[in-house]
Amino acid sequence: MTNYAEILIVDDMPDHIAYSGMLLKSEGYRVFATTSGKAVKRFIEKRVPDLILLDIQLGDMNGLEICRMIKTNPKTKEVPIIFLTSETSPDIINQSFELGGCDYVKKPFIKEEYLARIRTHLQINAQKQDLTNANNELTMFCSAVSHDLKAPFNIINMLVDMLKSELGENQSEGVYDIMAMIESKTTQTRIMIERLFEFSKMCNVKPEMQSVDVGKLAIDTFNELKSINSDRDIEFICGDLPIVKGDAVLIEIMLKNLLGNSIKYTSKRKKAVIEMSGNTDNTYNIIRIKDNGSGFDMAYANKLFQVFQRLHTDDEFEGSGVGLALVSRIMQRHGGRIEAYGEVDKGAEFSLLFPKNNL
Numbered sequence: 001m002t003n004y005a006e007i008l009i010v011d012d013m014p015d016h017i018a019y020s021g022m023l024l025k026s027e028g029y030r031v032f033a034t035t036s037g038k039a040v041k042r043f044i045e046k047r048v049p050d051l052i053l054l055d056i057q058l059g060d061m062n063g064l065e066i067c068r069m070i071k072t073n074p075k076t077k078e079v080p081i082i083f084l085t086s087e088t089s090p091d092i093i094n095q096s097f098e099l100g101g102c103d104y105v106k107k108p109f110i111k112e113e114y115l116a117r118i119r120t121h122l123q124i125n126a127q128k129q130d131l132t133n134a135n136n137e138l139t140m141f142c143s144a145v146s147h148d149l150k151a152p153f154n155i156i157n158m159l160v161d162m163l164k165s166e167l168g169e170n171q172s173e174g175v176y177d178i179m180a181m182i183e184s185k186t187t188q189t190r191i192m193i194e195r196l197f198e199f200s201k202m203c204n205v206k207p208e209m210q211s212v213d214v215g216k217l218a219i220d221t222f223n224e225l226k227s228i229n230s231d232r233d234i235e236f237i238c239g240d241l242p243i244v245k246g247d248a249v250l251i252e253i254m255l256k257n258l259l260g261n262s263i264k265y266t267s268k269r270k271k272a273v274i275e276m277s278g279n280t281d282n283t284y285n286i287i288r289i290k291d292n293g294s295g296f297d298m299a300y301a302n303k304l305f306q307v308f309q310r311l312h313t314d315d316e317f318e319g320s321g322v323g324l325a326l327v328s329r330i331m332q333r334h335g336g337r338i339e340a341y342g343e344v345d346k347g348a349e350f351s352l353l354f355p356k357n358n359l
Contacts, residue, residue, distance in 0.1 A: 004028060004029070004030065005029055005030070005049075005050035005051060005122050006029070006030045006031075006032065006047070006049045006050050006051075007024055007029050007030070007031055007032070007049060007050065007051050007052070007053060007118070008032045008033070008034065008040075008043065008049040008051070008052045008053070009021060009024075009031065009032070009033040009034075009053045010033075010034050010035075010040055010052060010053065010054045010055055010058070010063070010066065011033070011035065011053075011055040011058075011084065012035045012036065012055065012057075012058050012059050013055075014035075016055070016084075016107075017033045017035075020053065020114075021033060023111060023114065023115065024115075024118070027115060027119075029118075032049065035058075035059075036058060036059060036061065037058065037061030037065065037066045037069070038061075040066055040069070040070070041069065044070065044073065044075065044076050048075055048076055048079060049079060050079070050122060050125065051079065051080050051081075051082065051118065051121060051122055051125070052070065052079055052080070052081045052082070053082050053084055053118075054066060054067060054081050054082070054083050054084065054101075055083075055084045055085070056083055056084070056085040056087055056092065056096070057085070057086075057087075063083060063085075063096075064092075064095055064096060064099055067081055067083075067096065067099045067100060067101055068099050068100075070100075071099060071100035077100070078125070078128075078129075079125075080102045080103075080121045080122075080124070080125050081100060081101045081102060082101070082102065082103045082104065082105060082117060082118065082121060083096045083101050083103070083104040083105070084104070084105055084107055084109070085104055085105075085106060085107060086106065086107045102121055102124075103117055103121060105117055153186040153187075153189060153190045154190070156182065156186045157183055157186055157187070160179050160182055160183050163179065164176075164179060207246060207247035207250055207333050207334055208247050208249075209245050209246060209247065210245070210246070210247075210248060211243050211244075211245060212243065212244050212245070212246050212247075212248050212251055213241075213243060214241045214242070214243070214244055214251065214255075214278070214287055215238060215240065215241040215276075215278075217248070217251060217252055217255060218238055218241065218255055218259070218276055219236075219238055221252060221255045221256055221259055222236045222238075222259050222274070224256075225256070225259055225260055225263055226263075229263055232263070232267070232272060233270065233271045233272065234263065234266070234271075234272040234273075234274065235271065235272065235273045235274070236274050236275075236276075237273070237274070237275040237276070238275075238276045239275075239276060239277040239278065240278060241276060241277075241278035241287055242278045242279070242280055242285040242286075242287070242354075243285075244285050244287070244354040245354070246334050246354060247333075247334070250330045250333065250334075251330070253326070253330065254326075254327045254330045254331070254352075257323040257324065257326060257327050258289050258327060258350055259274065259289065260323070261323060261324070262274045262289060262291035262293060262348075264293075265291065265293035265294045265295075265348065266291050266292060266293035266294075267293075268293075268294065269292060269293065272291065272292065272293070273291065273292045274289070274290070274291045275288075275289075275290045275291075276288065276289050276290075277290075280356065282356075283355065283356060284336070284353040284354060284355060284356060285353075285354045285355075285356055286351055286352065286353055286354075287351070287352040287354070288349060288350070288351050288352075289349070289350045289352075290347065290348070290349040290350075291347050291348060291349075292346075292347045293347050293348060294344070294345060294347075294348075295342040295343045295344050295345055295346045295347050295348050296340075296342040296343075296344065296348060297342075297344050298341070298342060298343070301340055301341075301342070304324050304340055305324050305325050305327070305328035305338070305340075306325060324338075327350075331352060331353070331354075334354060334355070335355045336352065336353045336354045336355055337353050338350060338351065338352055338353070339351045339353065
């Protein structure tokens with residue numbers, strides 16, 4: 001509970017420490033105090049507080065330098081820091097936020113405001129930690145489920161093979177059709193489990209940002225997918241695409257899903273045409289992928305990016321219903337978004353919007 005949180009006061013004025021400490025202890029918090037940057041360093045080597053109250057003006061090291069030290073330490077980088085200051089300079093206040101401070105309180109402070117801000121940031125940090133723990137547990141759970149569920153399906157396929165061998169070739173066509181259906185459904189379910197696990201992992205992936213040549217990546221990805229569909233007549237038109245800031249591995253996964261979808265949903269066309277183009281505006285680098293495939297009804301567009309939501313049956317086009325949800329998640333991890341437009345039997349177009357301020 002936040003009432004039992006440990007709070008570190010960093011101030012070189014004994015009177016301020018005494019008064020602040022008295023207020024915090026009366027609220028049930030455990031209070032520690034240091035008066036210098038060196039003392040803070042020694043303290044956080046031994047224990048990590050739940051919140052730090054940091055004076056900007058100190059003797060040996062100012063509060064901004066101490067904040068930088070705390071935020072570059074892996075052990076303490078997530079600890080919320082509230083600056084205590086009599087400074088009114090916008091530059092100083094901006095620096096405090098840029099370095100990782102979550103709030104500031106002007107001296108002399110009002111008791112009720114002071115305690116309210118502390119209580120709020122302790123609650124926010126506790127909720128953040130709960131979400132992190134929940135995500136970690138979910139990832140571990142999905143990993144265990146993925147492993148435990150795949151094994152029985154592999155065994156079912158093995159048993160079907162054994163049954164085929166045992167029955168021999170003198171069985172009715174209906175028996176083999178049933179066994180083929182069992183194999184197909186178990187394989188499909190195993191793939192869905194794997195895709196769901198991939199999606200769950202994506203929730204915690206932090207992109208490794210770098211400049212990515214999407215045009216080159218798109219051509220390489222298409223050529224790889226085309227080699228698997230060598231019997232198809234597919235025209236791929238790739239215009240000039242903007243360089244974006246992103247994770248090359250995640251963007252490749254995204255392109256494989258989108259181009260793979262275009263190849264799949266143009267399979268009933270005598271000649272498939274897939275076109276990629278790009279442009280920029282004041283806010284985004286925009287990349288578009290358009291095809292002449294089966295398209296979709298815009299009335300159901302909101303389902304496209306939901307897990308296991310599909311607008312086509314397996315009889316029409318096979319799929320797991322995870323690919324576009326994964327694409328949407330990747331764009332969110334890049335601070336952007338994906339938009340979709342389509343018409344039934346007239347193709348589909350997807351737009352990837354990458355924020356320009358990532359560059």
